[in-house]
Amino acid sequence: MQPLLRIVGLHKSFGGLRAVEAMAASVRQGDVLGLVGPNGSGKTTVLDLITGALKPDQGMILFGDRRLDRLPPHAITRLGIARTFQLVRIMPSLTIAENVAIGAMFGADPCSPAEALARALPLLSRVGLAGRADHPAARLTYIDQKRVELARALAARPRLLLLDEWLAGLNPSELVQGIALVRALAEDGITIVMVEHVMDAIRALCTRVLVMNAGRAVAEGTPEQALSDPAVIAAYLGEDGDA
Amino acid sequence: MRRRDPAVPIAVLVAALALAPLPLLLGPFWQSLLVNVLMYAALATAWALFSGPTRYVSLATAAFFGIGAYTTAFLGEALPLPLVYPAAALAGAVVAAVVGLSTLRLSGVYFVIFTFGLAELIRQLVTYAEARLGGTVGRFVFVDVTPRGIYWLLLAVCVLVFLVGWWIGRSRLGWALRAIGDDEIAARHCGVDTTRTKVAVFAISATLISLVGAIMAPRWTYIDPAIAFNPILSFQVLIMALLGGAGRLFGPLLGVVPLAVLFELLQANFPNAFSVLLGLVFLGVVYLLPRGVVGLIEQGRGALRLARRTHPRPAA
Ligand SMILES: Nc1ncnc2c1ncn2[C@@H]1O[C@H](COP(=O)(O)OP(=O)(O)OP(=O)(O)O)[C@@H](O)[C@H]1O
Ligand SMILES: [Mg+2]
Numbered sequence: 001m002q003p004l005l006r007i008v009g010l011h012k013s014f015g016g017l018r019a020v021e022a023m024a025a026s027v028r029q030g031d032v033l034g035l036v037g038p039n040g041s042g043k044t045t046v047l048d049l050i051t052g053a054l055k056p057d058q059g060m061i062l063f064g065d066r067r068l069d070r071l072p073p074h075a076i077t078r079l080g081i082a083r084t085f086q087l088v089r090i091m092p093s094l095t096i097a098e099n100v101a102i103g104a105m106f107g108a109d110p111c112s113p114a115e116a117l118a119r120a121l122p123l124l125s126r127v128g129l130a131g132r133a134d135h136p137a138a139r140l141t142y143i144d145q146k147r148v149e150l151a152r153a154l155a156a157r158p159r160l161l162l163l164d165e166w167l168a169g170l171n172p173s174e175l176v177q178g179i180a181l182v183r184a185l186a187e188d189g190i191t192i193v194m195v196e197h198v199m200d201a202i203r204a205l206c207t208r209v210l211v212m213n214a215g216r217a218v219a220e221g222t223p224e225q226a227l228s229d230p231a232v233i234a235a236y237l238g239e240d241g242d243a
Numbered sequence: 244m245r246r247r248d249p250a251v252p253i254a255v256l257v258a259a260l261a262l263a264p265l266p267l268l269l270g271p272f273w274q275s276l277l278v279n280v281l282m283y284a285a286l287a288t289a290w291a292l293f294s295g296p297t298r299y300v301s302l303a304t305a306a307f308f309g310i311g312a313y314t315t316a317f318l319g320e321a322l323p324l325p326l327v328y329p330a331a332a333l334a335g336a337v338v339a340a341v342v343g344l345s346t347l348r349l350s351g352v353y354f355v356i357f358t359f360g361l362a363e364l365i366r367q368l369v370t371y372a373e374a375r376l377g378g379t380v381g382r383f384v385f386v387d388v389t390p391r392g393i394y395w396l397l398l399a400v401c402v403l404v405f406l407v408g409w410w411i412g413r414s415r416l417g418w419a420l421r422a423i424g425d426d427e428i429a430a431r432h433c434g435v436d437t438t439r440t441k442v443a444v445f446a447i448s449a450t451l452i453s454l455v456g457a458i459m460a461p462r463w464t465y466i467d468p469a470i471a472f473n474p475i476l477s478f479q480v481l482i483m484a485l486l487g488g489a490g491r492l493f494g495p496l497l498g499v500v501p502l503a504v505l506f507e508l509l510q511a512n513f514p515n516a517f518s519v520l521l522g523l524v525f526l527g528v529v530y531l532l533p534r535g536v537v538g539l540i541e542q543g544r545g546a547l548r549l550a551r552r553t554h555p556r557p558a559a
Contacts, residue, residue, distance in 0.1 A: 051432060077434035089432075091425035102422045105415055106434030113418055156434060 002064070004029045004191050005050070005160060010059035012045055019045040021215040023059070027160070032182070032192045034202040034223065037212035038235055043195040044086050046212070047162045050193075051083050052076045063160070080108040082158035084149045086165050086195070092138035096129055097121065099137050100151045107156025116155070123151040127181065143169060154185070161185065163194040167201050179204050199227070211235065251492070255405045259398055266391040274390060278462070280503045281397040282455055286476075287483040287495035288404045289451035292411060293444045295489035296420040300355045302477040303342070306362035307335045307449040309472035311456025313369060316466055319386040327386070328396075328457050335453025336446050338365075343442035350427075359474070366472035373468070381467030388461045396458045404451050408492045411444065420444055478521060479506060486528045488537025497536040498528075 003026035010023040020042045027033050035043050048054040050061055052073035061068040068076055082103070091099050100120035104111055111119065124130055127147040137148055146166060153161060167178045179201050186192055186205070196202055202209060202223055209226035211219040213235035219226045226232060266274050286304060294301050314331035322330065346357045373380045388396070411417045419440040422430035431437050460466060479502070487498030502524070509520050532539060 053428070053432070072436075073431040074434050074436045077432055083432060085429075089426050089429035091422055091429060093425050094421065098418075102418060102430070102435070103433045105418055108434070110415075110434070113413065113415060116418075152433060 001028065003027060004031075004064065005193075006060075006062040007046075007050075008060045008062070010046070010049060010061065011057045012042075012049055012054060013057055018215050020049065020056075023212075023215070023217055025210055025217060025220075027191060027193060029159075029191055030186070030189070031208055032186050032194065032206050034206035034209040035193060035195045035212065036197070036199075036202060036209060036227075037218075041212040041235075042215040043212055044164055045215075047083060047164055047193070047195065050076075050162060051081060074106070077106070077156055077158075078108055078110075080157070080159040081162065082107065082153035082156040082160075083162040084146065084153055084164055084166050088142065088145045088149055090137045090140075090145050090148050090152075092136075094137055095134050096124060096137050096140070096148055097133035099148050100124060100155045103152035103155030104157075107158070109157040119155060120151070123154050126154070127151045128177065143174065150181075158190060160191045160193070163192065163196075165195055165197065167194075167196060167198050175201065202227075251409045252406055255402055255409075259402045262398055263395065266394045271390070274394065276504070276507060278390070278394050278397060279507060280500060281394065281401055282459060283480065283483055283499045283503045284496055285397060285401045285404050285455045286452055286480045287487070287499050288401075288408060288492070289448050289455070290480050291484045291489040291492075291495045292404075292408050292451075293420075293441075293448040295484070295491075295494070296417070296424040297441060297444070298424050299347070299350075299441070300481065301358045301445070301448075302355060302474070302481070303358035303361050303449070304452055304477040304480045305472050305474050306358075306365050306477075307339065307452040308456035308459075308476055309362070309365065309369070309468070310334050310338055311453035311458075312460040312466055312471040313456075314453070315386060315457045315460035316382050316384045316471075319384055319460070324386065324388070328454060331457030332450045332454045335456075336450040339446040339449030340442060343445040344438075347438060347441040347445065359477070362472055362474055362477060366468045369468045369472070381465060383465050384460045384463065386461040390462070393458060393462060397455070400451065400454055400458065403454075405492065407447060407451065411447070412492060416440060416444065475518065475521065478525065482521070482525050482528055484535075486532060486535055488535025490535075491537045494535055494537040 005027040007023055007025045010020055012020040023046065035046065037043055045054065049056050050068065052068065052071055056069050059069065063079055063081065066079060091102065097117055097120045100123055101113065101116035104116035104119040105113060121133060124133055127150050129144065129147050129151065137145065140148065150166060167175060170178050175198065182192065182194070182205055194205070206223050209221065209223045210217055211226050211229070211232045218231045218235060219229040265277060269277070286308070290301065290304055293299065311331040314334050315327055318327050318330055342361060346354060349357060370380050419430065419435045422433065422435055423437050423440060427437055456471070463470060483498040483502045484495040485498065486502060487496060488494030505524070510517055513520060
């Protein structure tokens with residue numbers, strides 16, 4: 001079967017710094033791919049390249065048979081790829097429901113403002129914000145803003161969802177809920193790529209794991225295989241050894 | 244609450260009907276003051292259609308106003324009036340689209356400076372072209388419109404500006420614009436075509452501003468680039484919109500009424516110190532009312548609500 005997302009020979013440098021180097025990966029429909037690696041290894045840069053926030057210096061990104069690497073972010077979203085940000089980006093002057101409605105209005109299945117606001121409500125209960133639709137998004141806690149971001153990404157009706165450390169900062173009981181939520185999304189048929197440092201979550205959720213170090217993919221496989229690879233242990237030593 | 248209210252078009256039309264007979268009742272002084280108020284109301288509201296939600300501060304008002312005025316001066320003799328105004332609007336729209344496509348990728352300060360430079364550039368170009376081609380700079384405006392006609396045309400444009408603003412506010416375009424104003428990158432990743440949205444609304448705003456310029460031109464009978472493209476206009480409109488509050492459709496109007504009168508008084512009494520006084524007004528507005536009169540009203544309402552919540556009325 002043709003992969004849903006295919007990355008071939010991807011390079012991205014910032015000045016002299018090679019953030020992503022000769023990266024290759026493919027994500028099949030239904031995968032929950034964990035993207036792990038030490039700080040600064042290039043994980044967020046990969047997500048930025050997939051979503052068009054950054055343009056690659058070299059290489060190709062294919063979504064089905066569409067090339068993404070020349071498209072602007074909004075066109076990529078409309079093709080069915082939605083994301084959350086490592087540093088949350090909500091629209092502070094809008095309410096919670098309005099934030100989510102923006103995703104519905106302009107995403108892969110665009111609709112009118114009235115319909116978008118209606119579509120937002122079930123998503124809010126899904127991420128645990130039921131009953132707070134009319135609260136100003138700016139006054140939420142950081143964790144709740146992350147929930148808004150996820151609901152907004154889901155409102156865009158993605159086939160591929162990219163999560164950048166969405167589970168980071170959750171307390172243990174929130175983490176259990178968060179893991180259950182991501183699993184439910186996968187069961188709904190959304191293919192997921194998640195950048196994550198929380199190894200329990202990776203083990204619980206991922207069908208496959210791709211390990212990055214210094215811009216390169218250094219190991220790939222099931223969570224057990226990838227995380228026990230000697231190259232991976234070496235990469236993490238002294239960096240995130242406890243993770 | 245947020246510009247979704249269907250009562251807006253009714254209120255606008257009722258207000259326009261109430262204001263329509265005034266020129267028949269008032270003397271020339273009041274008529275002229277009202278023309279100014281209507282002109283600034285249309286300009287400041289049209290300016291805020293784009294600059295309010297996006298927070299891209301445009302100083303190109305004078306450029307589009309001048310384009311409209313010059314279109315009337317050029318075509319006023321050759322074309323029947325009902326064609327002159329659409330031509331002026333079209334000229335404004337085309338220039339705005341070109342400028343928008345080339346500059347709306349700029350952000351913040353660069354955009355402000357560029358729009359200011361644009362107004363100056365067009366002024367210089369028109370001056371050069373007139374001197375080169377016609378031999379003289381400036382021209383008479385041969386258009387058959389009475390002062391009352393100007394008043395009614397401006398009133399109609401005000402209605403148009405408010406209806407367009409109301410429509411944008413409710414439409415996907417308005418939501419896209421607010422998303423951009425809040426977080427342009429997030430908006431883009433939600434599927435908003437930010438460039439197209441900004442260019443479209445910038446062009447709509449510029450079209451309306453050009454229309455106002457086209458209507459105002461006959462008031463001078465003789466215009467030259469210094470009058471038509473007067474950069475002070477851009478600042479006046481900016482101050483009015485800021486004083487009223489650029490984030491709401493009716494916000495700028497609250498700044499227009501007091502400042503139009505103030506500007507009239509200052510210009511009549513201190514013509515030489517006008518720019519300096521304008522600057523002082525500007526500083527005062529920005530220091531004392533950073534969110535405008537609208538912000539003050541909303542703050543007041545919020546405080547009231549808070550007071551009610553913290554001191555609930557005793558249950559009977
Ligand atoms: N816009 C940028 N300009 C310059 N350097 C950048 C930029 N974005 C990322 N980098 C650098 O590229 C490298 C990879 O960064 P990236 O954010 O992709 O890492 P990451 O794996 O997501 O790390 P973390 O786990 O800390 O989020 C880092 O060294 C970072 O400093
Ligand atoms: Mg990162």
